[in-house]
Amino acid sequence: MTDAPDASPSPTGHGHGGGGGGKPIFLDATGRRARRLRWAAIAVAAVAAVVLASFVASLVILPRLTHLAVVSPAYSGHVKHGGRHAGNALLHRIALDDRRNRAKPVSAAGTIAGAWFAPWEDGALDSFRHHAADLTHVYPTWLELSPDGSGVLTKDYDPAKNPTTAPLVQAARANGVRIVPVVGNATEGLFDPHRIDRMLDGPNGEAVMNQLVGFVDQHDFAGLQIDFEQLTPEQIRRVVPWLSRLHQRLSAQGKELSIALEVSLSDADIRSLAATVDYAAVMAYDEHGETSVPGPISSAGFVDRSLDRFTRLVPANKLILGVGVYGYDWKVGTEAADSITNTAALTTAQGYRPEEAPAEVIDFDPVALQPTFSYRDDAGRMHEVWFQDAASVANAMTMAQGRGLRGASLWALGEEDPTSWKVFGKHAVPAPQADAAMRTVTLAQAIAFTGEGELLTVTHEPRAGQRTLERDPSSGLITDESWSAWPSAWTIRRRGAPDHVLALTFDDGPDPEWTPKILDILKAKRVKATFFMIGDEAVGHPDLVRRVQAEGHEIGNHSFTHPNMAHVGDERVRLELTAADRALESLTGRQITLFRPPYNADSEPDSYGEIAPIAVASRLGYSTAGESIDPNDWDLTRSTPGGGTHRLRPQEIVASVLAQADKGHAILLHDAGGDRSATVAALPAIIDGLRARGYALTTIGGLVGQTPEQTMPTLPKDEQSLIAADQAAFGFTHLLGVILFWGFSLAIGLGLCRIVLMLGLASGKRARPLPAAGSALPRLDVMVAAYNEVEVINRTIDSLLTSRDVDVRVLVIDDGSTDGTYEAVKAAFGQDPRVLLRRKPNGGKASALNVALAEATAPVVVGVDADTQLSPDALAKLAAWFADPRVGAVAGNVKVGNRRNIVTRWQALEYITSQNVDRRALARLNAVTVVPGAIGGWRTEVLRAVGGYRSDTLAEDMDLTWRVREAGWVIANEPEALAFTEAPDTLGGLLKQRFRWSFGTLQCLWKHRRSVGKHGWFGALALPSLWLFQIAGQVLAPLIDLQLLIALVIRLLSWWAAAQHADISASPDTTLWLTVAIYATFTMLELAASWIAYGFDRENRRDLWLLPTQRLVYRQIMYVVVWRALERALTGLGQAWGKLRRTGDVVLEAGNDTAGHLAGRAGLVIQIFPRDRPRDDAPSNPRRPPEEDPC
Structure with a gap:
């Protein structure tokens, strides 16, 4: 070296x-350029801070809205049940039965903890998923004997038509729950005993049996349960041999057969039917029903008498007790009741009697050992409610176990008191611990409604309730129940349902092409309507907003950027509402008190995602508008009977609105968001057709007797000073949104050009x-x-x-x-x-x-x-x-x-x-x-x-x-x-x-x-x-990612200081999905280009x-x-x-x-020679001849 x-x-x-x-290039050794830029930036920031400060204040200060008037009906005349000691004889008898039967062995087949699953019950699937581990059996009511008795209808099972089927089967398999489908002779709750005769005549009986056995075998279910009700003694005599043969065929395959028995059957019929199956379910509920006078669903005496009779006729270890967990709401003076869930009963009680302590509202009847209450509805009609709760279930289980029954089954999943699972199922706890566990009641999974109409307000959010229980030491039965705090589910108060009055509403505007045409028609027809406006669109078309207001129409909040609020979270919902509210207030000088969420405006939301925006809006003081009459005028493509499609026609919109007129009180149409020519053309005929049928047309506020001046009150003086700043800030955000979208498009375009250009050149020889x-x-x-x-x-x-x-x-x-x-x-x-x-x-x-x-x-x-x-x-x-x-x-x-x-x-x-x-x-x-x-x-x-x-x-x-x-x-x-x-x-x-x-x-x-x-x-x-x-x-380039992630950015910014809220304006969802599609296409092209690039380098x-x-x-x-x-x-x-x-x-x-x-x-050999190894100082090798000119 x-x-x-x-x-x-x-x-x-x-x-x-x-x-x-x-x-060095760019160097300013004096630092003067940096100082000048710094002072310029400070000046710009100071001006921006002054402009934004007032806007920020208006955006983060929650709106102080004037609520629409709510008239709560005065309550009077409720009945308090007396006679605390009237059930002593019953308690004594049950205590004796318990001691007499305590030592009876449970069937070798094992204890059954079952539940019936009704596909139409909204909360059934969620209940089963949460409690499948507590069950041994589930009885889904999937099968129906056809009206002509020739076969079995499976439409309630069909996974393609019933979205609960596959999840139910999956959850059952995962938890080892035996699936035992129920086959009945009813359609929508109406039993038809003549189907049994038609089945037993001719070859139908064997055909039905073959279909049932094949169904169970095909899907590997555990067996079948028969629910043939309202049969005559003769029909029972004829069906018993058929049931025996069915039992033999199922037993040969290792499957079970059970039957649900009415308590009204004769002794002989009970014996003969029970003899044909592995076990029978005693349906000890509906003591009082939908067409009877008000009374208990299944009083303790009714259950006790039913069990006493059945256990004398059938071995106890061949019986399970059917336990009702629902309730009935009767209109006093009529023999007509509505079936309600436990949650609905509790929310109705506190919704209609909110000023009273819960202990004064809910009465635990000392004879029936069941809760009851009464109330007066919005129309002044008296109601009497009886319902089952965890105490009712606990008492039923005590009586069933005292008589040595094989088990019990709940009717029906999704209707029960959540704490029932403390005393029922494989993991039920003993009485002392169960009483403590039942004291706290949580209804978080449920949604309940009170009243009727299109205006929705969340009156209660989930909150645990408290109650105390008293248990009779000799019988083990719960004899008293007292509530100290209401349990709350999501409770929605509905208002605005006057007879033959409909509200005409328009969503997604304003639009410079369609909104003026709709306003012209409304003016000519002398109709006032409600326009639910997107804040970003309102900022872009301020003159249209002012025209809607000037012509006496009502304006509502439809969010600022039109996201699907079921998916964006509470913070984004609050930001959307507040931003749109400030935008509309800055243009109208009025408070906005009405809100309709994009995509989900149903009058009966059935999931947390749908209820969450309503809850946020209610906290902010808004009343949320539903839309029960929806002709889907946004969908411009319609199917034809032959399988083809055609463009939406105005007459189809008219026909749809008129056909739904008696189903609700708010008509949903659109004045923006696409081609609305069909809606414009249909509007005059809709107005004329409804008036011809005797309907009056009004605004959403008009449904509760409010004028636009009342639903849009003048802004308080302390907020009027912020209007100019709000207008400037929203104008800026609108411009920023335009720049963001076109910047995104330009960035994508440049990226595509670069990919095509470079790959094209690099791919050549x-x-x-x-x-x-x-x-x-x-x-x-x-x-x-x-x-x-x-x-x-x-x-x-x-x-x-x-x-x-x-x-x-x-x-x-x-x-x-x-x-x-x-x-x-x-x-x-x-x-x-x-x-x-x-x-x-x-x-x-x-x-x-x-x-x-x-x-x-x-x-x-x-x-x-x-x-x-x-x-x-x-x-x-x-x-x-x-x-x-x-x-x-x-x-x-x-x-x-x-x-x-x-x-x-x-x-x-x-x-x-x-x-x-x-x-x-x-x-x-x-x-x-x-x-x-x-x-x-x-x-x-x-x-x-x-x-x-x-x-x-x-x-x-x-x-x-x-x-x-x-x-x-x-x-x-x-x-x-x-x-x-x-x-x-x-x-x-x-x-x-x-x-x-x-x-x-x-x-x-x-x-x-x-x-x-x-x-x-x-x-x-x-x-x-x-x-x-x-x-x-x-x-x-950041605009590409920013445009794609704009929803996330807005949500994150909503957690930061409010000053950053002013810098965001997302595109409507249609634009966002288009952005996602473009971005995805670009990413796929980039991935393809990278694949090729790796091939160049043989990587x-x-x-x-x-x-x-x-x-x-x-x-x-x-x-x-x-x-x-x-x-x-x-x-x-x-x-x-x-x-x-x-x-x-x-x-x-x-x-x-x-x-x-x-x-x-690359075809190379890599070696490192040790440093002490001699090296050749003059290596040489003939070079490969060139293939082409390098340039």
Whole structure:
């Protein structure tokens, strides 16, 4: 090794400046430019703060709305049941039965804890999912004997028609619950005993039996339950043999057969029917029913008498008790009742008697041992309610167990008191613990309604209730129950249901094309309507908002951006409501008290997602409008009977509205959101048709007797001062939304153009080097600048000295290292004449490379980074290009050699899919924009002629490449000259490196700005592309991700300070979905392009799955870097090079899974010779003949 004395970056005899180049581009050493920009930014921020402050105040201060008047009916005349000691005889008898039967064994078949599943019950599936682990059996009412008795109807089972079937089966299987479908002789609750006669006549009986057995076998269910009700003794006599044969066939397959028995059956019928099955369910409920006088559902005496009778007729271990868990609400004076759930009973009680303590409302009847209450409805009618709760279930279980029954089953899932599961099922707890567990009642999963009409208000949200229980020690029965706090479910109060009065409403406007036409029709017909407006649309069309108001119509809030509020969360809902409210108030000067959620405006929401927006609106003081009459005028495509489609016709809208007129009180139409010509054409006929049928038309407020002046009261004086600021701020957000959308479109367009252009060029047959005049390749001097590279420098030199087919000398310039780099190289290569080591004071990479250039004697020099290792034939492949006298430089192919974490793998993905593809493409046009510092070959005389490396930019290799190209030289690309570099392995290191690259690129673009349009494709395409894609594209690129994630951004911003709320305006959902589709298409194209790029480099494509994460995370980092570079360029502040930490992770050895695999894919062999192994100082090999002209 030649160990030269310390060197300085002074000019050499070769005529090039040592690290020169003058003042760094953009530097303002005085700092004046930065100070001016800072003061300008402060001034702009101050003005913006003043403008936004008042808007922020109006946006975050919750609206103080004037609620619509609510008239609560006065309560009077409720009945309090007396006679606390009337049931003593019953308790005594039950106590005796319990002692008599306590020792009776349970059937060997095991205790049954079952529940009936009615598909029509809204909460049935949720109840089963929550409590499947408590059950042994589930009895879904899926099967129905056909009216003609010839077969079995399975429509209630059909998974294609019944969305609860598949989840029920899945949950049952997962919890080991036996599925026993019920087959009945009823349609929608009406039993038809004549179906049994039709079934038993002729061959129908066998056909039905075959179908039933086949159904059970096909679906691997546990058996069947028969529910044939209201049969005559003769019909029972005829059906018993049929049941016996069915039992035999099912038993032969290991299936069970049970039957549900009415308590009204005769003793003989009970015996004969029970004898045909494995067990029977005693339906000890409906003591009083829908068509009877008010009374208990299943009083303790009724249950006791039923069990006493049945256990005398049938062995107890062959019986299970059917336990009702529902209730009935009777209108006093009529024999008509509505079936209600336990939750509905409790919410009705507190909804209609809110001022009374719960202990004064709910009466636990001492004889029936069942809760009851009464109330007066909105129309003044008295109601009496009896219902079952956990105490009723506990008492029923006590009586069943006292008589040794095999088990019990609840009718029906979804109707029960949630605490019933403390005393029922496989995990029921003993009485003392059960009483404590039943004290707290939670109804969180339920939704209940009170009243009727289209105006909805959440009056109660889920809250636990409290009650105390008293238990008779001798019988074990609960004899008293007292409520101290109401349990609350989601409770919605409905109002606005006057007879023959309908509200005409329009959603999604205002729209400049359709809204004026609708207003003209309403004016001509003298009809007032309610317009639920989108805040963003209102801001864009303020004149239409004012016209709607001026013509006496009502205005409601329809959110600011029209999201599906069932899916966005409470914070987003609140922000949407408040923003739209402020926008509409700023245009009307009136408070907005009405709200209709986009997409879900049903008058009976049945899920938390649908009720949550109503709850938020209720907290803010809004009344939510439903829409029971919906002709779906938004859907412009209709199906024809033949399977085709046609465009929506006005007469179809008219017919739909008229057909639904008696189903509700609010008509939903649309005045925006698409082509509304059919709606406009239908509107006159709708108005005329409804009036002809005796309906009056009004606004939503009119349904509760309110005028638009009452539903839209004047703003308080303290809020009127904010109107001007609100108008300015919302105008800005609307403009921002437009810019955001078109910026997104432009960014997508630029990205697509770049993909098509670069892949098109790169896919062509690449140029090959010309054959050399002689057999030997030119001698090479490899220049390595090193500053604190002790961890990696010796491996780099090793890889260079093991290069094949070329004569190499390595020039190592230590740039003032303080970590022993110089000493390490000297110790390892001090005796190797192919290594020249020099040391100089620290002056930067450019100055170090210029020192190496001054020492170079070979016709070709190669720049290699100190952390980079080359494949053995990389230098030979570079050198081959210099046989062409037009070639001034050659770019190699840089690979990430330390792919050990996601940060480095992201960079590897970028190198392959972006940098290397770009060089392949631009090389075809002699427009390569950078010969990488990690591996780049240069004609020595050209390098000196253009002035060597300069330090006025941080991208000295890019600057040098451009100067060589501007001097008229060809710059080639050699993708098979592989260099494995150490990429930053932390986000901090990556940010530091990429800021230097971005700032250096910006410096070069500014320095060489006069070359745009010159020097062939270099100035005509390459430089403009850098301005477009590297600068403008990177500035716009965040808009792609921002537009896609806009809903998330708004929701996150809603958690921040309110000042940031003003900067967001999302597109309507249709635009958002279009954005998603465009973005997805772009991402798929990018993935396809990356697949092709990996093929160019013959890389393993296993890392392509990282592309989505790179888009969402890694590229955001790049956006920040570009913005920082622009800020530094504008301010003129100085920027140092920045030293990256080295780990020495790049090791090229046999079997190395990173570099070795990559090199192997390229057909190369990687070896590292031990340092004490003799090396051939003059390797040579004939070069491969060139295939084509390189340019």
